[in-house]
Amino acid sequence: xxxxxxxxxxxxxxxxxxxxxxxxxxxxxxxxxxxxxxxxxxxxxxxxxxxxxxxxxxxxxxxxxxxxxxxxxxxxxxxxxxxxxxxxxxxxxxxxxxxxxxxxxxxxxxxxxxxxxxxxxxxxxxxxxxxxxxxxxxxxxxxxxxxxxxxxxxxxxxxxxxxxxxxxx
Numbered sequence: 001x002x003x004x005x006x007x008x009x010x011x012x013x014x015x016x017x018x019x020x021x022x023x024x025x026x027x028x029x030x031x032x033x034x035x036x037x038x039x040x041x042x043x044x045x046x047x048x049x050x051x052x053x054x055x056x057x058x059x060x061x062x063x064x065x066x067x068x069x070x071x072x073x074x075x076x077x078x079x080x081x082x083x084x085x086x087x088x089x090x091x092x093x094x095x096x097x098x099x100x101x102x103x104x105x106x107x108x109x110x111x112x113x114x115x116x117x118x119x120x121x122x123x124x125x126x127x128x129x130x131x132x133x134x135x136x137x138x139x140x141x142x143x144x145x146x147x148x149x150x151x152x153x154x155x156x157x158x159x160x161x162x163x164x165x166x167x168x169x
Contacts, residue, residue: 098138112147114143
């Protein structure tokens with residue numbers, strides 16, 4: 001039989017508790033409808049109002065928020081694709097920069113894979129907007145092999161990475 005896949009969209013804020021409550025409700029609804037894997041978007045954990053707030057709210061993969069998502073995966077018995085987690089990596093103390101991390105949890109709540117975005121997005125639209133992800137984010141150093149899930153093999157990427165073919169190859 002085919003595995004049911006759920007894709008959730010959220011509007012994140014700096015309020016991590018509010019964001020978790022909204023995401024958890026969507027995951028529970030998807031699981032209740034028979035989903036085997038639920039995809040949450042980049043920034044599901046929070047979206048800061050500025051760089052300083054983003055850095056202050058970031059956590060490690062062993063932190064409270066990821067622990068709560070692991071418990072949610074166990075509670076619902078689903079895989080969770082967490083499409084862009086603001087991760088304080090092991091080098092936080094020296095770099096003061098985060099990673100944009102796509103984390104994959106299995107139904108037991110185990111971290112099966114963690115991909116750190118390799119292609120950072122720097123955009124400058126003259127007179128309109130400037131966004132320099134490279135100003136506060138470390139690029140990941142490796143491509144993660146696809147992971148077997150009930151929905152098939154899943155390759156991990158984050159947003160801007162889709163513009164570069166090596167992940168798909």
